[in-house]
Amino acid sequence: MSALEDLNARFALAGQLSFVDGPGGLVQARIENDLAAAAVTLYGAHVMTFQPRSHEPVLWLSPQTHFAVGKAIRGGVPVCWPWFAAHPEQATYPSHGFVRTQPWQVSATAAMPDGTTRLQLTRAATPDETEFWPHAYRLELLVTVGQSLSLSLNVHNPGQHAFTYTGALHTYFTVGDVNRINITGLDQTDYLDKVTGFDRKTQAGPVIFTQETDRIYLDTAATCVINDPVLRRRIHVAKSGSQTTVVWNPWAEKSAAMPDMGPDAYRTMVCVETANAADDQITVPPGASHHLQAEISVEALQ
Ligand code: TA6
Numbered sequence: 001m002s003a004l005e006d007l008n009a010r011f012a013l014a015g016q017l018s019f020v021d022g023p024g025g026l027v028q029a030r031i032e033n034d035l036a037a038a039a040v041t042l043y044g045a046h047v048m049t050f051q052p053r054s055h056e057p058v059l060w061l062s063p064q065t066h067f068a069v070g071k072a073i074r075g076g077v078p079v080c081w082p083w084f085a086a087h088p089e090q091a092t093y094p095s096h097g098f099v100r101t102q103p104w105q106v107s108a109t110a111a112m113p114d115g116t117t118r119l120q121l122t123r124a125a126t127p128d129e130t131e132f133w134p135h136a137y138r139l140e141l142l143v144t145v146g147q148s149l150s151l152s153l154n155v156h157n158p159g160q161h162a163f164t165y166t167g168a169l170h171t172y173f174t175v176g177d178v179n180r181i182n183i184t185g186l187d188q189t190d191y192l193d194k195v196t197g198f199d200r201k202t203q204a205g206p207v208i209f210t211q212e213t214d215r216i217y218l219d220t221a222a223t224c225v226i227n228d229p230v231l232r233r234r235i236h237v238a239k240s241g242s243q244t245t246v247v248w249n250p251w252a253e254k255s256a257a258m259p260d261m262g263p264d265a266y267r268t269m270v271c272v273e274t275a276n277a278a279d280d281q282i283t284v285p286p287g288a289s290h291h292l293q294a295e296i297s298v299e300a301l302q
Helices: 003-011 251-257
Strands: 017-021 027-032 036-041 046-052 105-111 117-124 138-145 149-156 163-165 167-169 172-174 182-184 190-193 199-202 213-217 224-228 233-240 244-249 269-276 282-284 289-300
Touching (some): 027 117, 036 138, 046 149, 149 167, 149 282, 224 269, 233 269, 269 289, 282 289
Antiparallel strands (some): 017 027, 036 046, 105 117, 117 138, 138 149, 149 289, 182 224, 190 199, 190 213, 213 244, 224 233, 244 269
16 A cells, blocks of 8 residues: 555545645645635645635645745745744754654544534654754644634644744735735734844834835734735634734745746735744743644625
């Protein structure tokens, strides 16, 4: 029996979930139920697509992305852990941690009575990671696909000592035209502006996009709404276990310089990231866990 056959024998759900070989040989779970469709690769526990019935795709996945072991996927929902963005001390360590470019294991699947489908992926420490992260850990990402997409990252510390981390569900959303959207939910919230050297500023009104935008909004548990007049919809991003929201669009020049994005890619995407970053660092005592949760739903505009 091949590894793929074994996965399907143990975890496929008739008519709802199966495992297939995806691009680059990366195995992915294809989920399709009466409410929505989604694809999640075991490589990085990366949700790549999500589309509720009667809506356009919600997540943005770069047409130029690499699907290859060792490379991060551009788009969808990278799981960034155990550090957000650049490592605070080690410039050569991978951006956004290492688990987004590592294999995860399937630990459970379930067809739920409410019509949603669940997939749980797990990753525990391996000896070759101790260079980056000397602590024992167990991550579980529970993905629930229904009318909304629910992502719950459970970070467990099975070791003898506390550890402290940052991270994010670095979610890329599809928008009709980034020049015409706005994001509400962050009015009067302080943020660090990465574009101007981490200056501390305060948001006034909705977030609009006219240039490169890379902001770490501080001390906020608020739901954000992406208001999109072109796709005639609102995307709601509700969260828990997170006091940080990151908003990112690289704009024209940086987008063009990224081989896995391309010149105009920035126009149809925006990241609204459910994060633990900056001062929002999470310490997990031995035997304890932290849950980071995002709930993504779409509302059609008339
Ligand atoms: O979350 C925003 C950010 O940290 C940006 O600064 C930008 O670099 C982006 O993430 C993408 O990072 P990546 O390592 O995936 O290229």
